Amino acid sequence: MVAKRIIPCLDVKDGRTVKGVNFVGLRDVGDAVQLGARYAAEGADELVYLDISASVEGRKTFCELVSRVAAEINIPFTVGGGISTVDDAARLLDAGADKISVNTAAINNPGLIDAIAAKYGSQFVVIAIDARVVDGRWMATTHGGRTATDRELFSWAKEAADRGAGELLFTSMDHDGTRDGYPCETYAALADVLPIPIIASGGAGCVQDIADVLTVGKADAALAASIFHSGEIPIPRLKQELNKLNIPVRL
Amino acid sequence: MIAIVDYGAGNIRSVLNALRRSLDSLALARDDNSLISTEAARPSGEPFGMRSPTGRAQIFSPEEIVLTADTAVLRAADKVILPGVGEASTAMKALSDCGLAEFIPTLTQPVLGICIGAQLMCRSSEEGGARCMGIFSTDVRRFDAAAGEKIPHMGWNSLFAPAPLPSRPTGETPVSSCPGAGEAPMSSRAQSRDLSSPLFKGLPEGTYVYFVHSFYPELCPDTIAVSHHGVDFSAALAKDNFFACQFHPEKSGAVGETILRNFLSL
Known part of the structure; x- marks a missing residue:
């Protein structure tokens, strides 16, 4: 049985992690490689590095960071943020990324998914969708939830999978940051119609929230940032507790 | 040389x-005197010779890992690794075009195939026929x-020792006979036996x-580890x-580095 995955997400700006990090024992809490290595050693199943740099220099620094991550870290990692062409994806692949995630650029240009998947395989492409409920329908947003689109979540997710995305990373903008848990019924409905694995993101406040989305929500993986960075839910404890709940995890 | x-x-x-990480940790674990220690020029373009994160200089020389299709170099290597991603028939054609499809089976040192590399070491693949x-x-x-x-099949799955295969007519679907095929959650299974x-x-x-x-290699007498994803298959x-x-x-992770170190220590 494939284990449910626990995935810390690191936001990176100009090569450094930006979210509040409350770890002791790290020489430099801003060092994205060191923090990733710490999570890997603690039992993270994968890592996600999101580039939130806005500048050309920041993007270049991020690519160099990806090379260092690939050299030092022994688990798979996904990189995202600002990937809008096949060349962008190719640079990150060459730097050693195992997967890339596309979000806004794929909404603006869905053919980007086909192009990257055709060249590097579906296992390399994660479609990230940020959505919120508008008039009773889940609608995709861009720019961190600030910009509405006319893409409905389920049809867009299915289209992305048909085009070759190998995984879905779905974040509810209605739940992100609330610490009130995930919209499990929506995740379960997505799992019922999509042939690809689903990563749940945004909303976790406690272990039970993560357990719920992996069972009731049928998600294959849970991604989180602040609960890990704050040290509030250490990964070893999270996995031990999930194991006690008979959720298959890699210990 | 690898x-x-x-x-x-x-x-x-x-x-x-x-491999570089595994060599680093092997080097740290062993008596330094038993290892080669030359400061050779590193091949351009590839980071063979980067320093370890501990700041300690690598004890293995960068040129001990060689990327090659040269049969003389492959023959002389201490260990050979056959990697591969992509599509099996394309990969097999690439191997044949390099003149290596007949050569690799004649190697006598330890050889490790990974993913598609492992599949190419089987008899045939349904992928591209x-x-x-x-x-x-x-x-x-x-x-x-x-x-x-x-x-x-993407993600982390567990390895089990193969059970003796029941005799069965060839061509039939393998019988799920190994531990790991049952209904109990993997995490609750007794994990006392070592993989042999x-x-x-x-x-x-x-x-x-x-x-x-x-795509997966079917169970066979050469199976040394079984995994389960709808069906039991040869994980190794x-x-x-x-x-x-x-x-x-x-x-x-750390398990993978142990496996690579074990291979490099054969």
Whole structure:
């Protein structure tokens, strides 16, 4: 049985992690490689590095960071943020990324998914969708939830999978940051119609929230940032507790 | 010297990175005097010779990992690694075009195939109808979507020792006879037995490794580790000096590094 995955997400700006990090024992809490290595050693199943740099220099620094991550870290990692062409994806692949995630650029240009998947395989492409409920329908947003689109979540997710995305990373903008848990019924409905694995993101406040989305929500993986960075839910404890709940995890 | 077979089959960077990490940790674990210590020029373009994160200089020289399709170099290597990603029939054609499809089975030192590299060491693959090298007496099949599992098989799955295969007519679907095929959650299973192959020295049954694949080698007498994804399949194979992992040791955390160190120590 494939284990449910626990995935810390690191936001990176100009090569450094930006979210509040409350770890002791790290020489430099801003060092994205060191923090990733710490999570890997603690039992993270994968890592996600999101580039939130806005500048050309920041993007270049991020690519160099990806090379260092690939050299030092022994688990798979996904990189995202600002990937809008096949060349962008190719640079990150060459730097050693195992997967890339596309979000806004794929909404603006869905053919980007086909192009990257055709060249590097579906296992390399994660479609990230940020959505919120508008008039009773889940609608995709861009720019961190600030910009509405006319893409409905389920049809867009299915289209992305048909085009070759190998995984879905779905974040509810209605739940992100609330610490009130995930919209499990929506995740379960997505799992019922999509042939690809689903990563749940945004909303976790406690272990039970993560357990719920992996069972009731049928998600294959849970991604989180602040609960890990704050040290509030250490990964070893999270996995031990999930194991006690008979959720298959890699210990 | 460790030779990585260079036949143009995809990204070898993660294998290189993982070998470098494994060599680093082997070097730290062993008596330094037993190791070569030259400051050779590093091949341009590839980060063979980067320093370890501990700041300690590498004891292995960068040129001890060689990327090559040269049969003389491969023959002389202490260990040979056959990587591969992508599509099996394309990879097999690339290997044949390099003149290596007949050569690799004649190697006598330890050889490790990874992912597609492992599949090419089987008799055949359903992917593109590839006829492969036939080192292992098994064939590569596509996961059946009807089994209800997601394809590709992607993520961490556990390894179990193969059970003795029941005798059965050839061509029939293998019987799910190994531990790991039952209904009990893997995590609740007793994990006392060690996997017996020297490749898995120090690793108990139930150990998790990282997989990304849609095709799998069927169970056979050469199977040294079984995993389950709708069907039991060969997660690893061994015969004489040939070893193969369907999973990615280079992405399998500390366990993967143990497996690579075990291989490098054979």
